Amino acid sequence: MTTDNEFSTDRRQKQARNLVLIALIVGLLGTVLGIVFGISAGTLVGPDFWLISLLGIVTGVLTLLLILKPTLATSVIAGSLTIYFAIHLNAGAIVLYRATGEIVRLIPYVIWLFPLVIFHHFTNFGFYKRAITILVGLSPLPVAGVVLMDLPQPLSVATADAVVTFLFSFYIFVICFGLYARHRDAEVQRVAMAEEAQRSAEALRVSEERFRLLSRATDDLIWDADLTSGKVWWSESLLETLGYSTKDARSGLYAWRRWIHPDDRHRVVSKLIKAIKKGTNWTSEFRLLCSDGEVLDVVSKGVVLRDSVGKPVRLIGSTTDVTELRVLENKLRQSQKMEAVGQLTGGIAHDFNNLLTIIMGSSESLADMFPDNPNALELASHAMLAAQRGADLTARLLSFARLQALAPEYINPGQLLKDINGLINRTISEDIEIVVSVADNVQPIEVDRSQLENAILNLVINARDAMPYGGQLTIEASNITLAADDLPYYDGMQAGDYVVIAVSDNGIGMSPETMERAFEPFFTSKEAGEGSGLGLSMVWGFVRQSKGQALIYSEVGEGTSVKLYFPAAKTAQARATTPTTNDRLTGGTERILVVEDDKLLREQVAVQLADLGYQVRQAASADEALMLMNDGQTVDLLFTDVVMPGGMNGKQLADAAKSLQPGIRVLFTSGYAEDAIVHQGRLDPGVDLLGKPYRRAELMSKIREVLDRESD
Numbered sequence: 001m002t003t004d005n006e007f008s009t010d011r012r013q014k015q016a017r018n019l020v021l022i023a024l025i026v027g028l029l030g031t032v033l034g035i036v037f038g039i040s041a042g043t044l045v046g047p048d049f050w051l052i053s054l055l056g057i058v059t060g061v062l063t064l065l066l067i068l069k070p071t072l073a074t075s076v077i078a079g080s081l082t083i084y085f086a087i088h089l090n091a092g093a094i095v096l097y098r099a100t101g102e103i104v105r106l107i108p109y110v111i112w113l114f115p116l117v118i119f120h121h122f123t124n125f126g127f128y129k130r131a132i133t134i135l136v137g138l139s140p141l142p143v144a145g146v147v148l149m150d151l152p153q154p155l156s157v158a159t160a161d162a163v164v165t166f167l168f169s170f171y172i173f174v175i176c177f178g179l180y181a182r183h184r185d186a187e188v189q190r191v192a193m194a195e196e197a198q199r200s201a202e203a204l205r206v207s208e209e210r211f212r213l214l215s216r217a218t219d220d221l222i223w224d225a226d227l228t229s230g231k232v233w234w235s236e237s238l239l240e241t242l243g244y245s246t247k248d249a250r251s252g253l254y255a256w257r258r259w260i261h262p263d264d265r266h267r268v269v270s271k272l273i274k275a276i277k278k279g280t281n282w283t284s285e286f287r288l289l290c291s292d293g294e295v296l297d298v299v300s301k302g303v304v305l306r307d308s309v310g311k312p313v314r315l316i317g318s319t320t321d322v323t324e325l326r327v328l329e330n331k332l333r334q335s336q337k338m339e340a341v342g343q344l345t346g347g348i349a350h351d352f353n354n355l356l357t358i359i360m361g362s363s364e365s366l367a368d369m370f371p372d373n374p375n376a377l378e379l380a381s382h383a384m385l386a387a388q389r390g391a392d393l394t395a396r397l398l399s400f401a402r403l404q405a406l407a408p409e410y411i412n413p414g415q416l417l418k419d420i421n422g423l424i425n426r427t428i429s430e431d432i433e434i435v436v437s438v439a440d441n442v443q444p445i446e447v448d449r450s451q452l453e454n455a456i457l458n459l460v461i462n463a464r465d466a467m468p469y470g471g472q473l474t475i476e477a478s479n480i481t482l483a484a485d486d487l488p489y490y491d492g493m494q495a496g497d498y499v500v501i502a503v504s505d506n507g508i509g510m511s512p513e514t515m516e517r518a519f520e521p522f523f524t525s526k527e528a529g530e531g532s533g534l535g536l537s538m539v540w541g542f543v544r545q546s547k548g549q550a551l552i553y554s555e556v557g558e559g560t561s562v563k564l565y566f567p568a569a570k571t572a573q574a575r576a577t578t579p580t581t582n583d584r585l586t587g588g589t590e591r592i593l594v595v596e597d598d599k600l601l602r603e604q605v606a607v608q609l610a611d612l613g614y615q616v617r618q619a620a621s622a623d624e625a626l627m628l629m630n631d632g633q634t635v636d637l638l639f640t641d642v643v644m645p646g647g648m649n650g651k652q653l654a655d656a657a658k659s660l661q662p663g664i665r666v667l668f669t670s671g672y673a674e675d676a677i678v679h680q681g682r683l684d685p686g687v688d689l690l691g692k693p694y695r696r697a698e699l700m701s702k703i704r705e706v707l708d709r710e711s712d
Contacts, residue, residue, distance in 0.1 A: 013125075016122055016125070019119065024066060055088060078127065079124050082136060083135065086113075089110070089116070094146050103162060103163075116139070120133065136174075137171070137174050221319040225316070226314060242296075261295060267284075272284070276315060282315070283301045283302075286298060302315045353391070354692060356692070358601050360693055361608060363380045363381075363383040364380070366380040410445070411452070413438065413445060417436055417456075424460055428473060434475070442478060443569065447566055458536070458539055466505050466559070471507055474504045475503055482498055497567070499566050502561055519539075519540040547567050587614060589614065592635070594609070595641060602620065621646040625640070636707065638664055638666045639667045640669070641668075667702060
């Protein structure tokens with residue numbers, strides 16, 4: 001936006017440039033006409049010709065310079081033109097007087113000295129203006145001196161009066177016009193300074209208003225510390241965030257340090273003092289105490305401002321509440337840690353379950369080989385028991401890692417609690433009171449029944465151990481609706497209806513540190529030998545794999561409540577039936593292709609199947625299995641591991657085998673749930689899986705089940 005003063009200055013500059021241009025054009029035309037007429041009349045010869053030509057050249061050069069550099073019109077060109085006019089007028093007047101001897105003829109020349117003063121003040125904006133002003137002021141003296149020296153003596157009163165009158169009037173004019181020009185320049189400068197001050201004040205007002213609105217618009221605490229006076233200005237959010245009044249905050253630069261948590265106070269203040277002394281920016285993360293005692297995690301950043309000599313005078317900054325962010329970061333780190341442990345578990349489960357399967361099979365074979373040898377039978381029994389304990393341990397780890405294949409079914413939570421009530425009573429001692437509370441119209445859930453029963457029993461056992469002197473155990477099932485704001489962003493849960501199964505006790509409770517690690521595998525607060533530390537981790541993994549969430553609420557000395565959140569089932573379906581395992585070994589004569597990369601396990605399975613009459617062929621990889629199938633011999637059942645080397649897994653092998661022999665049956669085996677055949681914790685439709693480790697009876701029963709099933 002252009003101000004009046006800026007407009008006035010631009011107008012004066014344009015007028016000055018135009019005036020200089022007109023003067024140059026008139027001077028140039030006059031010179032040209034003088035040369036033309038002088039040559040035509042024959043009077044312009046000799047030195048007169050060269051003098052007027054030189055003046056014409058000077059005028060032309062100044063005109064060209066003005067065209068090329070218009071900015072010089074009010075400085076160099078204006079000053080040079082003024083000097084040129086002063087010399088030209090004096091020279092012309094002196095030459096004319098000496099040629100005629102008449103003073104009256106000088107008037108057309110000397111009268112131009114008056115507008116020359118005006119021309120100089122209005123066009124020259126700084127090029128030796130004072131020196132040229134003196135030169136212009138003295139310009140009539142050469143003409144006056146020549147006239148006075150050449151006049152006959154004694155000097156007539158009329159002539160002297162004419163010369164004195166001219167000089168007196170000229171200098172009065174110069175003085176008066178100089179005072180006017182000086183006053184006018186001072187007025188213009190004063191107006192410019194006033195307008196500049198007004199613009200600065202307006203800019204400051206807009207900046208302060210913007211700063212005030214910004215401080216109100218943000219949730220951060222904005223502050224401005226005057227390091228000279230020690231006063232601190234805080235934004236209005238100080239009262240909303242911390243509960244303190246801005247009057248208290250202005251009591252001194254370091255008065256607010258009492259709001260800092262005692263454990264952080266010395267570190268924060270000392271770092272701030274060092275930043276102020278060095279004049280560097282300041283950043284610190286610490287805890288603030290609200291007026292109501294609440295503790296906030298905050299991050300403060302400050303910028304140190306210096307004066308003209310480099311002394312720090314102000315510290316401007318902001319304080320951001322990052323409490324919720326830190327809580328979420330801690331939860332995310334905990335979740336990532338649990339995920340990492342889960343991935344590690346899945347990595348070792350495959351090979352470990354292969355070993356357990358071999359141990360189980362060898363133990364059963366040993367018992368069959370020496371049925372009358374008590375020592376051999378005892379050794380076989382001990383090996384089988386150890387293998388079974390290893391299998392249980394692996395199963396718990398896989399449950400935590402969410403890598404087990406679930407068999408979900410629609411369950412009424414109230415009916416399930418009723419069904420396992422007897423088992424719970426047998427688990428709990430008599431000095432513990434059991435209260436089961438099921439809400440009316442509790443919605444069904446879709447989960448693996450056996451896994452849910454195990455999870456509840458694990459929670460019941462933990463509650464029992466937390467009440468060594470008796471107490472009350474409460475098991476509840478109720479409906480709850482969770483909004484989007486109720487869900488942590490990394491938990492994978494979605495807003496909607498949930499069923500909460502809570503197991504609570506009034507026992508010894510947990511400390512915050514224990515509660516934070518409670519779901520970690522192998523972490524336990526019990527004495528050595530009293531717990532494996534896998535109960536709660538198994539519960540957590542099962543619930544998360546069921547698209548739910550497990551949360552712990554506990555206080556030391558008050559008790560603990562573990563709540564399991566399961567998505568409410570949309571529609572009820574018939575309960576799936578689980579085939580029972582027949583311990584009686586039933587063989588057959590079908591052709592079975594066993595595909596397993598572990599040589600010991602592959603050979604053991606082949607021997608067990610052959611002993612029961614099956615025709616068995618073996619392959620260590622998918623490529624080898626396809627080569628055997630391409631020899632023209634029909635295969636009735638493909639028994640294949642899911643995880644295999646060579647770039648082709650068991651699912652891909654099964655698809656290729658079905659394309660070669662469409663009627664072939666497929667039975668998968670794996671140490672943990674694989675994405676190839678399990679999605680979202682469930683087996684793909686039509687997939688048969690025998691989980692490792694398995695006993696010989698389970699293997700034979702599952703094989704007969706698959707072979708005897710009617711074709712679709």
